[in-house]
Amino acid sequence: MPEIPDLNIFSRNLAKRLEGKKLSLITILINRQLKVSEAVLKETLEDQTLTAIKRIGKELKFEFQNGHVLVIHLMLHGTMYWYEGKNENRFTIAEMLFADGTGLAITDWQKAVMLKLDPEPVAVPDALDIQPDYLKKALKNTSRNIKTVLTEGKTVQGIGNAYVDEILYAAKISPFSAADKIPEDRIEVLFKAIGTVLTDAENHISQNFPDTITEKERDFLKVHRPKQKLTLAGEEILKAEIDKRKTYYTAEQELFE
Missing domain, CATH: 3.20.190.10 (MutM-like, N-terminal)
Incomplete structure (x- = not known):
């Protein structure tokens, strides 16, 4: 997607x-x-x-x-x-x-x-427009797992299955973590990871496929690598299914529950 x-x-x-x-x-x-x-x-x-x-x-x-x-x-x-x-x-x-x-x-x-x-505007903010205080408040209001919260489109818009795995990997947070159990200092890390991961990916695609209007390879992704067993850093990739979404993560990502 x-x-x-x-x-x-x-x-x-x-x-x-x-x-x-x-x-x-x-x-x-x-x-x-x-x-x-x-x-x-x-x-x-x-x-x-x-x-x-x-x-x-x-x-x-x-x-x-x-x-x-x-x-x-x-x-x-x-x-x-x-x-x-x-x-x-x-x-x-x-x-x-x-x-x-x-x-x-x-x-x-x-x-x-x-x-x-002419659809009605959606009130949910775009992932690149949110602020740390908004994210902290939104996560404290739900006990659902953080991967679902970030992908379902009710808290932020625009993040899908692949990049949420990358964001959580960058933030060192397990996708199974309960959103309301993530400490505020780690939410700050998560907020920064959202911006960094999405911006870096856009820069990579733009440099390699500057004129594209079709989705291209994602071999540059670090953990969402369906055909690989290891991250780009050499860690074992663990695989699971969360709310019918294939999920890729590592044992080093901390679980908050």
Whole structure:
């Protein structure tokens, strides 16, 4: 699943090619996750100029000149591709064709990608916008395990399964720790790890795949390494399942309970 580092890069690269261009045609090939009709999308967005593309949590927000917004959530396997002329990409959910001939195909073999027109804003803060005091208060109010708290989207937006493992590894906190048992000084460490891990990952991807709009390899991750037995530092990777999420961690991460 694309997370904050990927989506920040996607949004910048999409903006470079699409901002200021008029959307000539939007076509929905799979509508199972669409909350409005294709006709409404066409009436609202076609012939409108795209003014901005932003990331909100795990979603991409396409803002148009008439004030309307199209939000795209790529879910687990959603992928975007450029095309010119005819779209040849398999499993296409939607096509967006702009006036200069630039096409954007949104695909997903699971057909789970979500397109939303003018959704209500979400009050939950983005992971890169939170402050230490907010995190301390939020964690003290729940006894659920810290991995679930950070990934479920009710406390922070934008952190998914892979990067929460990396964040907890960097903070030396077990993913099984009860959120309300984590000491305040360790929450400070956790807060810093959120910013550092996400920023470092974005920098790595940007340097190696500067023009990408599709998720790339994650071999640079230190502990969330499904095919490896050791971290990049040589520690044994332990594997478990937490709330149906595959979890990777080490024995050195401290458990608070």
